[in-house]
Amino acid sequence: MAHVAENLPRAPESAAAARHLVSEALSTWGLEELADDGALIVSELVTNAVQHARSRSVRVTVTRLEPARVRIGVVDKSGKVPWLREPGGADEGGRGLVLVTGLAWDWGSEPLPWGKRVWAELHGGGQGMRGERYPWVGDLVRDGETGRHGIVTDVLGGAEWVLRPESGPGQWNSRRPERLTVVTPRASVRDRS
Known part of the structure; x- marks a missing residue:
């Protein structure tokens, strides 16, 4: 099982560094077809951590669980569990987890003694746990x-x-x-x- 991780400041510009980390890991593992979705997912997860956690940093992890299955995680020191909500038509925010739900094979959060990890899984090269990913805008x-x-x-x-x-x-x-x-x-x- 391959794994990369990086601690990033809890700042909006960390989303770009997280996208780079995910894209590089997926490219190294020959999973380029997952790079766009992975970059969008990690960007949303980091943005949520920056907005809602109060720690000085967040930790981004990318783990290759199987040859074509990866888990992207963002760890922060907030115990507040994320929840999927339907944003109003005029809301500028609140769509992050809806986007993650549409792109990921699966996602969730797990409590840690000092906070939580929010994660999303991507599958390449064929079928994953759900058989097919759920459709998303533009499909x-x-x-x-x-x-x-x-x-x-x-x-x-x-x-x-x-x-x-x-x-x-x-x-x-x-x-x-x-x-x-x-x-x-x-x-x-x-x-x-």
Whole structure:
């Protein structure tokens, strides 16, 4: 099991250093396909720690659990457990854990004697614990319930996916992400536009 870690100041600019640490580790391990999602996840986790913890530093860890499975963690000295909430339409913040939920195979937090660790797992090279990752904004998906293809336009509270047809007007919602199959990931959908 490979592992890298770094202590960073509890400051907004530490998110950039954390993204670099995660990207370098994933590149070294030959998991470049996870680098973009890993960078977004660690950025959100560090930003949350900077906003809510009161310690002088945060610790960022990247652990390769299996050949194509990594766990990204951020440790801080706050015992306050993170919770997923649905941000209001006008809220500028509050979307971090919704983003993490959409990108990660799994995420959670664990208490430590001096604070907590918030972590997220990514899987590359095929299927992970859930079989497929949950769809995220920009993904082209097939809705197994309706048989329709659509592009995810929003994820509400990590519990409801808003979709629009590949072409033409309209939209529909799904509360069953396990029935949404990613046909084309968001980067490829953007490339086709």
